Amino acid sequence: MERSRPSPPWFAQTVTALTFLLLYIPLVVLVIYSFVSIDPANGQALFSLEWYKQALQDDELRRALNMSLWVGLWSTLGASIIGTATAWALDRFSFPGKQWLDALTLVPLVIPEIVMALSLLIWFVLLKFSLGSISIILAHITFSFSYVVITVRTRLADFDHSLEEAAFDLGATPIQTFGRVSFPLIWPGILSGALMAFTLSFDDFLITFFTAGVGSDTLPIKLYSMIKYGISPKINALSTLILLATIIMVIFAFRPKKSSQSQTEKLKAIG
Amino acid sequence: MIIVFIYSLLVKGVYGGIIFEWTIKNYERAFDWLYLQIFYESLKLAALTTLSCLLIGYPVAYVLATATAGTRNTLLVLLIIPFWTNFVVRTYALKLLFSEQGPISQMGISLGLWSEPIMWSNSSGMVWFGMLTNYLPYMVLPLYVSLEKFDFALLEAGRDLGASAWNNFWRVLIPLTKHGIITGSILVFTPALGEFLIPDMLGGAKVMLMGNLITEQFLKMRDWPFGSALSIILMSVVVFGLVTILRIWMKEDGKLKPEKA
Numbered sequence A: 001m002e003r004s005r006p007s008p009p010w011f012a013q014t015v016t017a018l019t020f021l022l023l024y025i026p027l028v029v030l031v032i033y034s035f036v037s038i039d040p041a042n043g044q045a046l047f048s049l050e051w052y053k054q055a056l057q058d059d060e061l062r063r064a065l066n067m068s069l070w071v072g073l074w075s076t077l078g079a080s081i082i083g084t085a086t087a088w089a090l091d092r093f094s095f096p097g098k099q100w101l102d103a104l105t106l107v108p109l110v111i112p113e114i115v116m117a118l119s120l121l122i123w124f125v126l127l128k129f130s131l132g133s134i135s136i137i138l139a140h141i142t143f144s145f146s147y148v149v150i151t152v153r154t155r156l157a158d159f160d161h162s163l164e165e166a167a168f169d170l171g172a173t174p175i176q177t178f179g180r181v182s183f184p185l186i187w188p189g190i191l192s193g194a195l196m197a198f199t200l201s202f203d204d205f206l207i208t209f210f211t212a213g214v215g216s217d218t219l220p221i222k223l224y225s226m227i228k229y230g231i232s233p234k235i236n237a238l239s240t241l242i243l244l245a246t247i248i249m250v251i252f253a254f255r256p257k258k259s260s261q262s263q264t265e266k267l268k269a270i271g
Numbered sequence B: 001m002i003i004v005f006i007y008s009l010l011v012k013g014v015y016g017g018i019i020f021e022w023t024i025k026n027y028e029r030a031f032d033w034l035y036l037q038i039f040y041e042s043l044k045l046a047a048l049t050t051l052s053c054l055l056i057g058y059p060v061a062y063v064l065a066t067a068t069a070g071t072r073n074t075l076l077v078l079l080i081i082p083f084w085t086n087f088v089v090r091t092y093a094l095k096l097l098f099s100e101q102g103p104i105s106q107m108g109i110s111l112g113l114w115s116e117p118i119m120w121s122n123s124s125g126m127v128w129f130g131m132l133t134n135y136l137p138y139m140v141l142p143l144y145v146s147l148e149k150f151d152f153a154l155l156e157a158g159r160d161l162g163a164s165a166w167n168n169f170w171r172v173l174i175p176l177t178k179h180g181i182i183t184g185s186i187l188v189f190t191p192a193l194g195e196f197l198i199p200d201m202l203g204g205a206k207v208m209l210m211g212n213l214i215t216e217q218f219l220k221m222r223d224w225p226f227g228s229a230l231s232i233i234l235m236s237v238v239v240f241g242l243v244t245i246l247r248i249w250m251k252e253d254g255k256l257k258p259e260k261a
Helices: A010-034 A050-057 A059-092 A098-110 A113-126 A133-157 A161-169 A174-203 A206-211 A219-229 A233-253 A260-270 B002-020 B025-030 B033-066 B069-084 B087-097 B103-110 B124-149 B153-160 B165-176 B178-193 B197-202 B210-220 B224-253
Strands: A036-038 A045-047
Touching: A010 A036, A010 A233, A010 B033, A010 B069, A010 B087, A010 B124, A050 A059, A050 A233, A059 A098, A059 A133, A059 A174, A059 A219, A098 A133, A113 A133, A113 A206, A113 B210, A113 B224, A133 A174, A133 A206, A161 A174, A206 A219, A219 A233, A219 B087, A219 B197, A233 B069, A233 B087, B033 B069, B033 B124, B033 B178, B033 B210, B033 B224, B069 B124, B087 B124, B087 B197, B124 B178, B124 B197, B153 B165, B165 B178, B178 B224, B197 B210, B210 B224
Parallel strands: none
Antiparallel strands: A036 A045
């Protein structure tokens, strides 16, 4: 439903244009720099893929990428299962402490990341849990499952309960009802939650920085230590590749077949 | 369900774990002049970031909400791309842009504006700029959701009833998009207060904020109790702020909407 909308005042349009410039100039510069190498003979700038070759041949970078994917995969799986179960419980049942659990699922969203990071570190150390890929995965589950809870609950809120009753009346067992009626209906919620969880896990720097032991660097951590070491053109190439992957993901997530309504819902889930 | 409960306990238990180890000494130390200054700087910067994000984000969200469906979707995708791009990559891109060998510094030389390469990073202004561009989407998206629901016919009604543009803006548009403003401000202010990466990468060694101080205490100085004390203070400020905002919200609204926070 389109309502009549006024055209925005000129200054709002100017600010918007400038904002997009501000957001994109650094990224464009990064991409340009990633393709430029200096000719040692005459000091002239040349177009080259040299830095990409170097970045792709770097074993440490490949290991970091594998680590990121590994952590992303398992934490997404964990967060989706726990998040869906929590959302289900909060939506369907009433039990003592429900309000507390409800509030607690939102805690990771509102506390500063750094507090979360060091809390997890203290917790792991108290439990004498060795820091490594497992601790990173557990840490990522803790902060990303809230997002799954939110997206699944949004979905559950629109859920027509009479569908389940109808299934029962028609003689379906609870398991059949869940598997063939309820689950398919909440699946889009789980999927968008899982997508968020993976993105968050793949992007996370600070919490991983605190909970990663020696030798279990994820890609952002590796990138950070490379930057600290000094600006190298290899970083430009790597960053451009990450940027490209992001653009593909965003386009995939916001495919034009989706109506603008569902996009707005998605934004609500993010915001 | 058991796992869920263990998890909820985990989040809770973490704080319990810290509390157990405290002595009052760490707090006394935290109220030292030096740390108070760092704290003040962090608050100032976070507030400045929130305010500037709001000032820039509101017009952007307004344009988004009033655009036609096609333009709107394009702009949204354009806004989400930097939002989903890795934080480290974005911050690095800014660092590169403003570095000594970066295009701005070099361009200035060839235009004769300055004679030697200038390092623009390593200043608190740069940290502010980094936070502004990094956190802007957190402000724009909730504002957009709010403005999207806003019935623009109300503005016309206001105009017909003789309200000036200024009055229309302050008394109609702002109150009705208040939720977006509050949500956006929370989403920007909270992470900005504890930010580590941006001051670390763009501020050089000159800018020390709460996030850096805590990280340093934890990972370099290995003074965990003091780091914990600092983070509890940070946490209290955030919780205090949130509770205050939610109180005001509840009072005016009559109901609490936790999923918006």
